[in-house]
Amino acid sequence: MGMKWKTYFGIVGIAFLLLLGYENNVFANLLNQGEQMKQGEEVEQVASLEESTYLNEEEDQMNDPLAQEFTVLNQTENMNSSNVNTDDPEERKDEGIVPTHLSIPAIDVDTQIEKVGILDNGQMGVPDSTKTVGWFEPSTKPGNTGNSVIAGHVDSYKGPAVFFYLKDLEKGDEVTVTDKDGEKRTYIVKALESYPYDNSPIEEIFGTTDKKRLNLITCTGTFDQETNNHLERLVVYTELKETEQQTKEKQVEKELEAPQKVEVNGTFVTWHAVRDKDVIGYRVYRSADGETFEKVASVSSFERKNYTDPDASEYTYYVTAVDENGNESEPSKKATAN
Amino acid sequence: MKKVFALTMAFLLLVPSVSMAQTNSGPTAKTPAADLRATLSQLLSNHFVYQTISMTKTYDGAKDVEAVNEALERNANDLKKAIESIYGKEGAEQFEKIFDSQYENTPGLAEAVKNGNKEAAEQAKQQLTQEFPKELGNFLSEATGGNLPADTAEKVLRAHEQDVQDVFNAYVDGDYKKAYQTFRTGFDRMFDISKALSGAIVTQNKEQFNHTMVDTKAADLRSSLNQLASEHFALATLEMQKGFDQAEDYDFVTWAEDQQTADFKSAIQSIYGEEAADQFEKVWQKDHIAAQSQVVAATLQDNKEEREQAEERLQDFSQEFGMFLSQATDGELPEDRAKETVWMHEEDVLMTFDHYVNEDYASTYKSFDKGFAYMYNVGETLSEAIVKQMPDTYKMMPSEMPDTGLGTSEQTGSTWIWVTFLSLALLSGGVLATRKRA
Numbered sequence: 001m002g003m004k005w006k007t008y009f010g011i012v013g014i015a016f017l018l019l020l021g022y023e024n025n026v027f028a029n030l031l032n033q034g035e036q037m038k039q040g041e042e043v044e045q046v047a048s049l050e051e052s053t054y055l056n057e058e059e060d061q062m063n064d065p066l067a068q069e070f071t072v073l074n075q076t077e078n079m080n081s082s083n084v085n086t087d088d089p090e091e092r093k094d095e096g097i098v099p100t101h102l103s104i105p106a107i108d109v110d111t112q113i114e115k116v117g118i119l120d121n122g123q124m125g126v127p128d129s130t131k132t133v134g135w136f137e138p139s140t141k142p143g144n145t146g147n148s149v150i151a152g153h154v155d156s157y158k159g160p161a162v163f164f165y166l167k168d169l170e171k172g173d174e175v176t177v178t179d180k181d182g183e184k185r186t187y188i189v190k191a192l193e194s195y196p197y198d199n200s201p202i203e204e205i206f207g208t209t210d211k212k213r214l215n216l217i218t219c220t221g222t223f224d225q226e227t228n229n230h231l232e233r234l235v236v237y238t239e240l241k242e243t244e245q246q247t248k249e250k251q252v253e254k255e256l257e258a259p260q261k262v263e264v265n266g267t268f269v270t271w272h273a274v275r276d277k278d279v280i281g282y283r284v285y286r287s288a289d290g291e292t293f294e295k296v297a298s299v300s301s302f303e304r305k306n307y308t309d310p311d312a313s314e315y316t317y318y319v320t321a322v323d324e325n326g327n328e329s330e331p332s333k334k335a336t337a338n
Numbered sequence: 339m340k341k342v343f344a345l346t347m348a349f350l351l352l353v354p355s356v357s358m359a360q361t362n363s364g365p366t367a368k369t370p371a372a373d374l375r376a377t378l379s380q381l382l383s384n385h386f387v388y389q390t391i392s393m394t395k396t397y398d399g400a401k402d403v404e405a406v407n408e409a410l411e412r413n414a415n416d417l418k419k420a421i422e423s424i425y426g427k428e429g430a431e432q433f434e435k436i437f438d439s440q441y442e443n444t445p446g447l448a449e450a451v452k453n454g455n456k457e458a459a460e461q462a463k464q465q466l467t468q469e470f471p472k473e474l475g476n477f478l479s480e481a482t483g484g485n486l487p488a489d490t491a492e493k494v495l496r497a498h499e500q501d502v503q504d505v506f507n508a509y510v511d512g513d514y515k516k517a518y519q520t521f522r523t524g525f526d527r528m529f530d531i532s533k534a535l536s537g538a539i540v541t542q543n544k545e546q547f548n549h550t551m552v553d554t555k556a557a558d559l560r561s562s563l564n565q566l567a568s569e570h571f572a573l574a575t576l577e578m579q580k581g582f583d584q585a586e587d588y589d590f591v592t593w594a595e596d597q598q599t600a601d602f603k604s605a606i607q608s609i610y611g612e613e614a615a616d617q618f619e620k621v622w623q624k625d626h627i628a629a630q631s632q633v634v635a636a637t638l639q640d641n642k643e644e645r646e647q648a649e650e651r652l653q654d655f656s657q658e659f660g661m662f663l664s665q666a667t668d669g670e671l672p673e674d675r676a677k678e679t680v681w682m683h684e685e686d687v688l689m690t691f692d693h694y695v696n697e698d699y700a701s702t703y704k705s706f707d708k709g710f711a712y713m714y715n716v717g718e719t720l721s722e723a724i725v726k727q728m729p730d731t732y733k734m735m736p737s738e739m740p741d742t743g744l745g746t747s748e749q750t751g752s753t754w755i756w757v758t759f760l761s762l763a764l765l766s767g768g769v770l771a772t773r774k775r776a
Contacts, residue, residue, distance in 0.1 A: 073584065073638055266603070266619030268628075270596055273589040302584055302638060304577075304592050304631035308624055 066326050070281035070300045096141025097185060099177035102133055102150065106173040107165040113150065113177065124206075124217075126151050130161035135177075139206060142177045142214055143185040143240065147206055150177075151217040154230065163218035167192070167234055175214060175238050187214045187238035194220050194232045205235055212240035256327050259305075259319045262335040269307040271319045271332060278323040285331070286315040293318065293331075313337040364729040367721040369550035371540045372557035378532035379564055380714045381417045384707070386502065386528045387572045388413055389444050390521060393506040396448035403445070405699035409707065410441050424539055424546075425481050433481075436473045439465060440499075448506060463503065471495035478535065486538035494531050501527055514590035522569070522594060529565050556725045556732040559609075564717030566602045571687065571713045573598055574630055575706060578691045581634035595627060609724060610666055621662055625655035630687060637695055649688070656681035663720065670723035679716055686712055 103110045116125035116134035127134040133152035140146030153161035173189040195201065197219075205215050221232030259271040259282060269284060281300045284307045285293040293316075297307045309315070318331040388410040395403040414437055422430035443462045450458035475492030501524030508517035533552060540547045551557070573595045580588040599622060607615035629651035636644035660677030686709030693702040725732040 071639060265596065265600065265623075266616065267623045268596065268599075270593075272593070300635075302581075303635050304581065304628070305589055306592070306596075306628065306631075308628045310620065310624065 066280070066322070066324070069298045070322065071302070072280050072300070072324070073302050094143045096144030096148070097177070097179035097183050099135050099142050099148075099150075099185075100180045101178040103176045103178070104169070104173070106170070107168055109162060109165075111152075111162055116151070124149070124151060126153065130156040130158075133162055136206070142187075143212070145210060145212050147209055148214045149206060149217060150214065154218040154220065154234075163216070166216060166218045166236055167220060169236055174241070175216065175236075177214065185214075186241040188241050189236060189238050191237045192234065193237065194234045197221075197229060197231055197233050200233055200235070214238045214240070256321055256323055256329040258329040258332040259321055260332065262317060262319050262332045264312050264315075264317060264335050264337040266337075267308050267310050267312050269309060269312055269317050269319070269335070271305050273301065273305050274321040274329070276321070276323070278325075279321050280324050281322050283320045283322060283328065284317060285319070286317045288315055290316045290334070298322075365554065365556045365725055365732040367556040367560040367718065367725050367732075369554070369557065370547040371536065371550040371552045372554070372560055374539060374547065375532055375536035375552040375557060375561060376564055376714055376718065377420055378536050379529050379561060380568065380711055381413060381420060382532050383525055383528040383565070383568055384710050385410070385413050385417065386498070386524055387710070388703075389441075389502045390505045390524070391576070392445045393448035393502065394509045394517075396445045397452050397506070397510060399452070401697065402694070402699035402702060405703050407441075407445055408700065409703035410444070412707065414438070414441050421481075424543070429481055432477060433474075436470070436477055440470050440474075443470070444502065447503070451506075451510060466499045466503070467496055471499060478538075482535075482538035483542045485541045486534060490534070494527070494534065498524065498527055498531065509587070512586070514587040515593065517587065518590050518594035522597065525569055525572070526565070529561060533561065554732070556721065559724060559732065560717055560721035562605055563721045564714050566598070566605055567713035567716045567720075568710055569598055570595075570602070571683070571710050574627075574687055575690045575709070578630060578634050578687070579694050581631065582637060582691070582695060584638075592631070599623065599627065606666075614666060617662065621655065621658050625651040625658065629655060633688065633691065637691075652684045652688075653681070656684055663723075667720075667723040667727045670727045671720065675719075679719060683709070683712060683716065 099113045101111070102113050112132045113135045114127045114129075114132050115137040116127065117137055119125050124136055125134060130153040133150050136149040136151065140148045142148045152163035152166070154163050154166070155161050169189050169192060171189055171191065175187045175189065176184055177187075178184050205217070216236040216238065218234050219230035219232070220234035221230050223230050256276065256279070257274050259274055262269065262271040269286075271282070273279070279301050281298055282305065283295050284297040284299065286296045286309070287293040296309070299305065299307060307317075313336075316334050316336045318334045320331055321329040388406060392403065392406045392410050395406055414434075417437065418430050418434050421433045425433075443465045447459055447462035447466065450456075450462055471492045474495055475488050475490075478486050478491045479488035501520060504520045505517050505524060508514070508520060536552045540550070540552050573591060577588070577591040577595055579585075580591050599619065602622065603615045603619045606618045629648050632648035632651065633645060636642075636648055656677050659680045661673055663676040663680075664671050664673035686705060690702055690705040690709055693699070693705055
């Protein structure tokens with residue numbers, strides 16, 4: 001075989017690879033760092049990231065290592081009623097509003113809401129207009145506990161429709177619904193998920209939940225010319241924004257303080273509790289050489305804030321605080337016996 | 339001649355017994371004066387504890403507040419009885435009249451603050467920090483025949499009432515660290531008051547107290563140990579209650595407890611040195627403070643096994659600490675007795691806690707009374723063992739006599755006098771006998 005053949009197979013091979021790459025959008029991905037990916041793919045990626053942390057919360061609690069590490073006492077067991085953590089009673093009573101207007105500033109949606117029900121074929125109805133959205137009237141009223149659902153078109157024969165950019169929403173974006181009297185409920189985007197049109201978790205989207213959710217639905221995925229149908233559905237899960245006080249508490253939680261006044265006296269390593277009701281416990285770390293620390297104890301927040309170590313005088317210690325979400329504070333100042 | 343002989347014989351019979359008693363005893367923490375000081379310390383410090391928890395529990399609307407107020411009244415009655423034993427019925431009644439206003443105003447003030455009734459609060463405050471100290475100060479000054487000057491008494495009583503209110507105010511403000519810091523200061527002050535008061539009473543009634551003094555080194559040691567032991571009991575039971583309630587101030591009671599351990603340690607250090615103090619601290623913390631907290635954790639989790647485990651640790655502690663005390667005192671405190679003494683204390687702590695958990699509050703504070711008073715036995719037993727172990731350290735040196743010269747040096751000096759006297763008596767007796775024969 002001569003030189004020519006080698007060149008030939010070489011060129012054909014490269015061309016084949018290039019074509020293959022084009023077909024699979026490799027270049028677009030490489031060039032744009034995934035910014036302008038195909039609708040479905042992007043959403044799927046977001047979805048897979050969110051899934052475990054958002055939707056499967058209850059299952060997570062079952063094998064929550066935190067629950068094994070720290071014991072959180074049942075609040076109702078508290079003798080001191082002043083310590084019982086009560087939610088804002090006003091919020092608790094919120095029966096919700098009948099939404100007439102939807103606004104999603106992040107994607108420039110500002111539209112009327114129609115009421116929709118269940119179609120004869122069992123589907124959730126959608127508004128005739130591609131510029132308005134439909135609130136599934138049998139669902140929960142926004143503001144109340146449960147899943148409230150709003151659907152809108154992604155596109156029409158003429159081009160993009162009201163929820164065309166729904167896929168661009170990001171975690172943390174705000175969604176506001178208003179009733180005819182101007183009363184508002186604002187939700188925060190928690191997750192984006194896409195599902196095959198014929199295999200969506202209906203229970204998850206429409207069923208009961210102890211959360212206050214508003215779920216936005218539109219079509220996504222490839223448009224199937226034969227059935228006139230997008231092959232997937234995009235669901236944007238949002239949750240009612242907390243009151244200002246709750247937000248403030250959340251902020252404190254984010255800046256979880258490290259325990260103060262860590263001291264070693266005799267066999268006791270003691271510290272001052274972190275005054276934050278989300279703290280569920282503390283971790284005690286010790287080191288023989290002052291450099292490599294290992295965790296030696298987990299102390300639940302209801303216990304005495306001390307760790308007993310018969311050889312405490314031989315080690316250096318630090319303590320961290322842990323909150324109910326598993327966040328761990330920075331290490332405290334290191335302490336040794338005096 | 340016969341007369342002289344009879345007199346000498348009488349002395350011969352009498353003197354040896356007195357003299358022997360003196361030489362055998364050496365310094366002691368158990369004197370009538372030290373007993374009075376300890377009794378007053380116990381009643382007054384318990385009074386302070388009940389005052390503060392009565393106020394804070396009234397403010398919280400706690401379920402056990404009535405039982406605390408009953409305990410406060412019971413304590414006032416005991417104080418009255420102590421006064422009666424010294425000054426008779428009339429004096430006791432006078433005392434009661436003055437004192438009643440105080441133990442009623444104390445929870446009254448808390449109630450007024452709780453309900454935002456400023457006028458009533460101000461009135462109660464005025465009563466407690468102005469009128470009451472003045473009245474009781476005058477009474478005590480008169481009763482002691484001026485040995486306790488009225489203005490001194492008034493000042494210290496006012497400071498005491500201020501302590502109680504400072505604890506309460508800090509508690510209401512949520513400044514728990516300050517609350518328990520002040521608690522410790524206020525608790526300590528009760529021992530100053532009992533010392534001054536018992537000193538004045540003893541000076542006034544020297545005969546009744548057998549010419550013993552309240553401020554000998556041995557009596558001071560006994561008082562220090564009384565204070566440390568009883569404060570520990572108060573903080574331990576309070577810690578367990580607060581832990582069980584998961585009260586906001588729980589961590590601050592444990593903080594105060596740790597401070598208290600440090601104080602106890604330095605007391606041990608001043609007696610037995612650093613090594614013993616370190617050893618004390620380890621034993622004290624490991625299966626004692628930590629185990630008492632484990633009892634609470636076990637109860638909160640309704641975990642019987644853990645509770646048993648915690649009790650076993652407390653048993654271990656009573657063994658270990660009993661051994662420590664016995665060894666430290668060179669066996670002056672026999673090991674078995676020491677172990678038993680320590681375990682009795684643990685039983686008091688457990689019982690007080692269990693009654694609280696079972697919401698039997700009347701029994702809770704009866705147990706508290708008993709357990710708190712018991713610590714004064716511990717202080718007495720332990721101090722006496724230490725004094726017997728180191729008689730030289732606790733001997734009163736004439737050079738340390740106060741300028742006021744309130745009494746005579748009770749032990750050393752008189753021993754010599756008696757010995758001299760005995761020798762003289764024997765000698766003169768011998769001379770007499772010789773003469774008679776001659």
